[in-house]
Amino acid sequence: MSTSEARLEVRQLRVSYPARGGLLRRAAEVHAVERLSLTVTTGRTLGLVGESGCGKSTLARAIVGLRRPTGGEIWYAGERVDDADAARRRRLTTQIQMVYQDPYSSLNPRKKVSFIVTEGWRVHRGQVPRDQWTDRTAELLARVGLAAELADRYPHQLSGGQRQRVGIARALAMSPRILVCDEPVSALDVSVQAQTLNLLADLRADLGLGYLFIAHDLSVVRHISDDLAVMYLGRIVETGPAATVYGAPAHPYTRALISAAPVPRPWAAPPAERILLTGEVPSPASPPSGCRFRTRCGLAQPRCAEVEPELRPVAGREVACHYAESSLAGGGPPVTAVTR
Amino acid sequence: MVAPPHAPHPLLTVDDLVVSFDGPLGTYRALNGVSFSVGAGETLAILGESGSGKSVTVRAVMALLPRHSATIERGTIRYDGEELSALPVRRTRELSATEMAMVFQDSLTALNPVVRVGQQIAELFRVRQRTSRREAWRRAVAGLERVGIPNAARRAHDYPHQFSGGMRQRVVIAMALALRPRLLIADEPTTALDVTVQAQIMDLLRELREADGMAMILITHDLGVVADVADRVAVMYAGTVVESGPLRTVYDAPAHPYTRGLMASVPAPDRPGERLTPIEGMPPSPLATPAGCPFHPRCPVARADCRTDRPALRVVAAGHEAACHYAEEVMAGVDVRGAA
Incomplete structure (x- = not known):
């Protein structure tokens, strides 16, 4: 794992959706994210809080390339990301991975854990040689605190906490530097949530990952974040060191x-x-x-x-x-x- | 269980309730001897993680269990001296229309989508109090005003989908309170709402409860929400109440x-980044509840007898009950962290 610092920079980002007007009316645009800037550095966590509809999930999807921005720029390690062609995009996606909110719907119910974790390697040929997949999968599962035999299970045979760990293992399989975590613990029970938060803290420390940690639960965000950004209706209204923003x-x-x-x-x-x-x-x-x-x-x-x-x-x-x-x-x- | 001394007149007493379900994987016990009581005008919070049986408990009280798959095997439910479990379901339904009312988590499914909200509330007065159409509508509008819906007279003509989530939850509360129940059961009333709206709804519930002198059972998984409103708390785990008592006693000792373990799992706002102490493992499946104490596989103080003897709920201090063989040690704060 390389230890050099890498930065993810979002500059004046705008993401719009077409809004249906009435019949025959010209479609208007909804700016879900509006002129938004933030920076995520490896080894640190930027917590992003806001209520539903504020655009935080849209922002996350734009960062990992699931949604095309309509304005602004996204930079990673000195390279512009948002206008990358397919080949460059593929390379970049290994660096920035996402952990999804719902451990129930974000895993393919028809595939075993071993397939889910290795799926990225099927797409990104050469990332990990085929003959190492079994060993590397066992390593990844151990890394997220899952027993190796779970590789042969289907998602429905796992608990919510275990599924979320599979989701984290899948993201780690690409050896990313930045993890975009969209409400990673909000679907979990309190005791399981604490286990997952500890795991995320360990991974950050051991692998030097940078997190964009999106959540609506302030106590969770405060717990894990170095810096805090508060979002309201598509814009950041306050951002700074977590202790400063939370404290006053x-x-x-x-x-x-x-x-x-x-x-x-x-x-x-x-x-x-x-x-x-x-x-x-x-x-x-x-x-x-x-x-x-x-x-x-x-x-x-x-x-x-x-x-x-x-x-x-x-x-x-x-x-x-x-x-x-x-x-x-x-x-x-x-x-x-x-x-x- | 005897009624605790500080609640001389329990409004609702549930004693040793056992409920089983016929599921596709066999028959399982969702409730395994649940006991608690609520005094008139008192707020009891039932706290538990998903699958602990908190919703099944109140559905049993309201006679809302699915008739074909659920069986009350044992136990009594007593409301104001009347034993509900001995009465026909119809009588419970009558009570649950007038004396007891329920607010559900999902306000969208709790309301009829094709009936104007004013009409849905007015119907209660028409059916239960035989009022005239005009009077029923007048009372419905007054009810909507009472829960803080702006322009209630006009909004009463709207359909549920025309309300925001928070406003819709207010409508549901207006409906529950329409017939001035003596007991309100609120099942995760704010879980689907944003934190600023949650605060509004909890404040509203507190106000209305005080104004009407109504008793309330609040079901939640959120330790913070409990702390805001409850007089007493009952903690559920694997289909039983494992502890109950005055809020501060239970939280502080x-x-x-x-x-x-639950208390230690929640990030403390004043100690950000500090490693959390989660409960190891996960809650047991209702299909395979452990012998002895249901918590023993995850318990840091478990000893040999915990694996074989199921502890009963017993008084450990005035008004404070716990189902643990070693409750005294736990209360004394014998440090067991890291022992697991």
Whole structure:
């Protein structure tokens, strides 16, 4: 395994879907991801949080090449990825692999574990010589904590946690440098989730992998991440070192997200401010003008409807909010803050 | 099981409930002696991982078990002095329409997709209280207003698919509360929702419960959600209650090794990156529940007798019960980590 640092860079990425208008109406476009930039470095974890529909899975799919971006660039190790031709794309896909959310639907139910893990080698001839497949499969299964005899099982004979390990082994089979993990533990029970998180932490340390770790569960993201990016309606609203962002969130949305996350033993922690957002995430088909969060924001001012805030450095992280300073200081009077 | 001393008037008592299912792979016991009680006005959380039997338990209470495949082999369900299991299903259904109500996880399937939501709620008043059509509609709109649906009078004419997930869950809650039940059973009411919407719904449930003095059984796998609302918690594992007691007692001084394992599995917000202590292995299949204590194969304190003698739920402190031969050691915090 090479140990040189490699970077995955997403620059001003835009991914759009055609939105059906009514009959005979011209199709409009929904920007699921809009001018989004982030960097994933090997050996580190960038945690990406956001609610459903914010575009985080679309972003993941664009990065691994399952969805064509409509704007912006994706770079890996100094090479532009998103416009790569088929041959180069194939080479690059070995470097950036994905672990999917649902360990039930992401494994072919008709294939044995041994086939699923080796499938990449069938596509990428020469990656691993045929006569080494059995040994390498056993090695990979051991690596993810599965017994070698599971190679002969079908997915339905495995538990959810075991399936997710197979999914991880399949990704590792290509000897990637970057893993894009899309909600890798959210379908798992608490005790199994902890096993999987430990495994991912071990793999990162031993193989020097870089993770883009996408999840909606803040406590999980906080646990595994060095850096944090918070996404809302296709854009990053706050990003920086995890301790900084989590410890003192500056964007009103980050504050609400952190305060809404249930804590197992709230009485053991200092009383936290509680911000209850009203309403739900607007449809990405018609995002609000100006700041996309303003319709749910207690701090919103007339200016927020007119000018879309761009990410700018504030207190050791980047925030896309006109009033990040006052939000960081505890927010203005319009925020409905209740102490619990 | 005797009613715990702090709940002098249990509204619902389930005692030694055993339910078996005929499945394609043979008959198996989904519940293996479940006992718990809920006092009037009290909130009990039933906490457990998937397959632990928490949903089967409340479905048995509501007489919603599939008639052809499920059998109540043993045990009693007593509601307000009446023994439900001895009554015809019809009587339970009557009770479950007026006295007990249920909120399901998936609001989309809980509602009829082709009937206007106002009509679905109004029907309850028409059928159960024989009110006039106009009065029933008026009450339905009032119910929707009460759960915080904006423009309730207009929205009552909409169909379920026209509501967002959070709003739809509010509709389901309005429907459950329509006849002012004394017991609300909420089965993973927020699992399908985003964290900021989850916080809104849990706040709503808490408010309504306090206003109506209603008892609630909250079924969840999320330790944090439990901590937010419950007075008492019952922890389920492999079809039995392994521990129950006041929330803080159970969370701060768990008496069952499984509960302790769950607590250690959750990432602590103040110790990011610290290695988690998961429970080894995975829950047993209901087709092959281990002899003796069902938890012994995964238990770090298990001894010889745990493999043969099944521990009964017993009082370990005031109002605190656990089904473990060595509960006292577990409570004393004898460090067993790493012993497995």
